Amino acid sequence: MNPLPHPNIERAKSKTVEVQRELEVASAELGLTHGALERELPQNVKQKSDIAWAIRQNAELERKVQQAAEDLEHVTELLEQVQDTA
DSSP, X not given: OOOOOOHHHHHHHHHHXXXXXXXXXXXXHHHHHHXXXXXXXXXXXXXXXXXXXXXXXXXXXXXXXXXXXHHHHHHHHHHHHHHHXX
């Protein structure tokens, strides 16, 4: 007979899945924004320092958000392992 999962582990697992989904959506939206900036802005505008910085920063934020989603996926897997052994 499997013991009942600890309520805190179940809540933590549920929350990590929810946050992971939100981060994946945010990453996709950042990717769309980055693509639009790259596509739609004329080259002479993209080269201005503030605009160039914003484009680079947007790409970096997209990478960080995607990494956070991947990290949360790993946390969810760890919680599942703990839950299975509890």
